[in-house]
Amino acid sequence: MDQNNHRDITAAVVHAKGEPFRLERARIRAPRADEVLVRIVATGMCHTDMIVRDQYYPVPLPAVLGHEGAGVVEAVGPLVRDLQVGDHVVLSYGHCGHCLPCGSGHASYCDEFFGRNFGGTGPDGKSALQDEAGRPLHDHFFAQSSFATYALSRENNAIRVSKEAPLELLGPLGCGIQTGAGAVINSLKVAPGSSFAAFGAGAVGLSAVMAARIAGASTIIAIDVVPSRLALAKELGATHAINSNETDPVASVREFTGKGTNYGLESTGRPEVLRQAVDALGGLGVLGVVGAPPLGVSASFDVNDLLIHGKSIRGIVEGDSIARAFIPELVNLHLQGRFPFDKLVKFYPFDAINQAAEDSERGITLKPILKIGV
Incomplete structure (x- = not known):
């Protein structure tokens, strides 16, 4: 962390409609309140990442996308209760946790779903990411923006998973596979x-x-x-x-x-x-x-x-899923050999992100996973 409590990271940035992802140096702030900082090991690439890149959904640009992250908790905010540094987590969708749908077990229909997942900032209207010049980058994509070496999420959408499971494989459980x-x-x-x-x-x-x-x-x-x-x-x-x-x-x-x-x-x-x-x-x-x-x-x-x-x-x-319960269930089914979703994936290095996107759009690869940190 620097003197302003920021960490240097590498992030894939989309600058304009339809442009390729560009790997750039950026900075991410420390976690606050109930946030957790996650070192991203791997991130799935989903159809939604491409349609936002192409502005089918009006997420403001420039932005860091990525919403199927898996990684290791590096730091926690002061209000985090259950997660600890070193936990393996899968990052899922953002939700407020206090509206009627969230309170009745339907968090994927949260009253604030669109804003928290596609708004381009946190609920406070601010970004957690900056480019090298200190200018804000739109982030908080699905409450994570995991096309980066580090990501911030809230505790309620960072799902602890067994350390017996291959962490680099698990990111797609946070959205596409879960759906x-x-x-x-x-x-x-x-x-x-x-x-x-x-x-x-x-x-x-x-x-x-x-x-x-x-x-x-x-x-x-x-x-x-x-x-x-x-x-x-x-x-x-x-x-x-x-x-x-x-x-x-x-x-x-x-x-x-x-x-x-x-x-x-x-x-x-x-x-x-x-x-x-x-x-x-x-x-x-x-x-x-x-x-x-x-x-x-x-x-x-x-x-x-x-x-x-x-x-x-x-x-x-999101498959009407309560991610905190459903993702560990899918992990267990996979470990038992009953849910072999590994047969859907192909791994790519982070710097091949645009090749992964092209292969996905052409139907060559069903589920690309970007290996970001090992």
Whole structure:
């Protein structure tokens, strides 16, 4: 730390819409109140990082993104109660902890969710990061900004995990993997013996496939256009795989399930795929929507089909997960060999961040993880 209580770090900065990430020297202040300073070991890269880079969501720039961090606690603020220096943690989404949704176990629908995760500053309107010239950098992305060698988060979104687990692998549990698995287990509550269809077999969709297998679904269908993803889906528990470039996914789902699927998850963010997912539901079927298009995008469905068959459509954020409970559960399932999400990932060095982003957008890599500190 320098005389102003700042630490020198390296951070990946986005300066303008659509520009590449640039690794730069920066400074981060010491933790205050209930904050913890985390030395980042590795960070997952998620679709949301790219859509913010491209300004689908209006996060102010220049900014340090990254929201699937995993690392080691280096320092704690004076109000931190449970975490200690040396703890291994996964960083998850930000929430206030005191509004009605937070108090009722629905922190992912926090009244302050957008501001705390996409606002570009802390709740006090200030940044914790500065560039080399001392100018503020927009940060607090998902209450962490973990595309950096160090990150600040609050105690309530820094989740202690077992030191037996490989820390460099765990970051994606904080968002993408948690979203897919949580949608199945927490939101849809997929029942044993039921049918489930994942529209989109990226990291989120395949996490849902693995969770549907754990939940005991007897028919698990993966729909995508990339043959390698569909092959992996079969390896991870899908009973059927549909290439929607080659066959009508709605007709195929109905063929495999009889009258349509009991549960579905749409993770592509494409309105036309959302329509297919609704159409593929059976009577009283429930569709979860996690795919994030640009703000303002609309989708359509047949109202009478929804009405007559009692179908439901619901939005899902972060898999309805209480991260402090759910992330350790996923870690335990992984250690037991029942949730092999390591098959989704590819590691990249920090200075290859733009290659990782490109490989993700081209569908070459399902879940990039940036190795930042060892």
